[in-house]
Amino acid sequence: MKDFQTYLDEDKVKKQSANHGEARSLRVQAVTRFEQQVQNNEINSKNSTFIFEDAYESLRQYLQSFMAENGYKPYSHEAIISYSLENEKLSKSEANKLDQFRKLRNDIRYRGETSNQQKAKLIKQLAKKKLPID
Secondary structure (H helix, E strand, O other), X not given: OOOHHHHXXXXXXXXXOOOHHHHHHHHHHHHHHHHHHHHOOOOOOOOHHHHXXXXXXXXXXXXXXXXXXXXXXXXXXXXHHHHHHHOOOOOHHHHHHXXXXXXXXXXXXXXXXXXXXXXXXHHHHHHHHHOOOO
């Protein structure tokens, strides 16, 4: 994984003014998405891909909120992961897992792949651990 400065140098992240309103909105959306679409849904073979996507998106939005709060606008999910690792929002192990989940999410979104129940369970656990969920 590249260091965060590389994403800035490659224009995959823009520096801007801190946007606390955007940060709050992203956090609310992340928690609401997780609570409504992921938290209480039992994972099965029919919904595992959708649970996976919503758990991933919840976690991505939550992590991106810290970037908005500190004046960064990402144009890459990899940049969000790198920033989160460097700012101790994710451990090295969590960042590596999330990067693997990012790749699967892209395959789901752009190549019609699916997630199995185990991977949906793993991303759900990671999101639940990181999000401020009661």
